[in-house]
Amino acid sequence: GSHNAVLSGMLAADKIAAAIAAGRANDEVVEIENEWRATDIGKDLKRVRNVKPLWSKFGTAIGVALGGLDMWTNTLLGFSFFGTLRHGKTDAASLEPASMHRRIDYPRPDGVLTFDRLSSVFLSNTNHEENEPVHLQVKDMALQKSSEHDIYAGPSTRYCPAGVYEWVEKNGEETFVINAQNCVHCKTCDIKDPNQNINWVPPQGGEGPVYPNM
Numbered sequence: 163g164s165h166n167a168v169l170s171g172m173l174a175a176d177k178i179a180a181a182i183a184a185g186r187a188n189d190e191v192v193e194i195e196n197e198w199r200a201t202d203i204g205k206d207l208k209r210v211r212n213v214k215p216l217w218s219k220f221g222t223a224i225g226v227a228l229g230g231l232d233m234w235t236n237t238l239l240g241f242s243f244f245g246t247l248r249h250g251k252t253d254a255a256s257l258e259p260a261s262m263h264r265r266i267d268y269p270r271p272d273g274v275l276t277f278d279r280l281s282s283v284f285l286s287n288t289n290h291e292e293n294e295p296v297h298l299q300v301k302d303m304a305l306q307k308s309s310e311h312d313i314y315a316g317p318s319t320r321y322c323p324a325g326v327y328e329w330v331e332k333n334g335e336e337t338f339v340i341n342a343q344n345c346v347h348c349k350t351c352d353i354k355d356p357n358q359n360i361n362w363v364p365p366q367g368g369e370g371p372v373y374p375n376m
Contacts, residue, residue, distance in 0.1 A: 163373050173327070175327050181183050184295050188206050197302075208231055208236070209233055209236040209237050210236075210245055211247070211271060212229065212232045212242060212244050212246070212247045213226075213232065213233065213247070214229075215247035215248065215249055216228045216229045216232065216247065217229060217245070218249070219247075219250075225289045228244075231243075232244055237342075245344050247340065249261075252353075254353065254354055254355060254356055254358055255356075257314060257317060257354065257356045259313050259314060260313065260314055260315035261313075265315075269276065277324040278292075279322075279323060279324060280324075280325055280344070281323045281348065282323065282324075282363065283344050286324075286346050286370040286371040286372070286373065287371060287373070287374065288324070288343075288344065288345065288346050288347075288370055288371040288372070289343075289369055289370070289372070290343040290345065290365055290366075290369045291343075291366070291369065292343055292372065293369075294365065294366040294367070295365075295366055296340055297338050297342060297345070297360075297362065297363050297364065297365035297366070298326065298342050298345060298351065298360060298362060298363075299360070299361045299363060300338065300340070300359060300360055300361075301359050301361065302337060302357075302359055305357055305359055306357075306359055306360075307336065307338065309356065309357050309359075310338075310355065310356060310357065310359065311329055311336055311338070311359065313318035313356075314356050316329045317354070317356070317362070318351055318354075318355065321349060321351070322348075322351060323348060323350070324344040324345055324346045324348075325341065326340060326344050326345050326351070327339070327340060327341075327346055327351070328341065342365075345365075345370065346370070346371045347362070347370045347371060349362045
């Protein structure tokens with residue numbers, strides 16, 4: 163058992179080294195995409211693929227009712243009246259300027275039903291060396307200040323579940339602080355940043371969250 167696992171790991175490492183030597187380091191791993199879709203998880207997700215597009219298009223009451231009908235036909239009859247619907251735009255493009263909305267003041271976590279983010283980060287057992295290269299790369303820091311902060315009111319401080327991002331006043335200026343050691347690799351920032359200005363890359367040594375009880 164353990165000998166076979168070690169041998170398999172060595173063979174996989176050899177394949178990776180050969181691919182890198184052949185200049186294939188940036189290949190898209192299409193096999194992963196194809197294989198997960200063939201699993202039970204992929205089949206379950208296919209049955210519910212239209213729920214959110216219907217909700218977005220028709221609103222809560224009608225959209226959820228149509229979504230329920232669509233899940234029913236997908237599960238029992240194996241087909242959808244709607245085919246496969248698409249989202250109108252990406253998560254990043256759907257974010258609206260802060261001036262269009264009213265600020266929401268959320269209550270403080272009570273430690274019973276709701277918890278602060280850093281307590282949850284502790285439970286995830288995430289680990290990054292303090293002095294390793296930051297794996298959350300901001301392409302244009304000036305754009306982050308003029309747009310993400312000034313126009314969108316710093317959504318990264320709210321959408322990140324691990325409190326990685328902060329806007330902190332330093333020397334009279336708002337400064338973007340990245341606490342990369344807290345990152346749980348959810349990639350929300352890579353997806354949601356309104357300018358697609360944050361790029362998540364694999365951290366040094368493959369570090370990150372460890373979920374021993376999952």
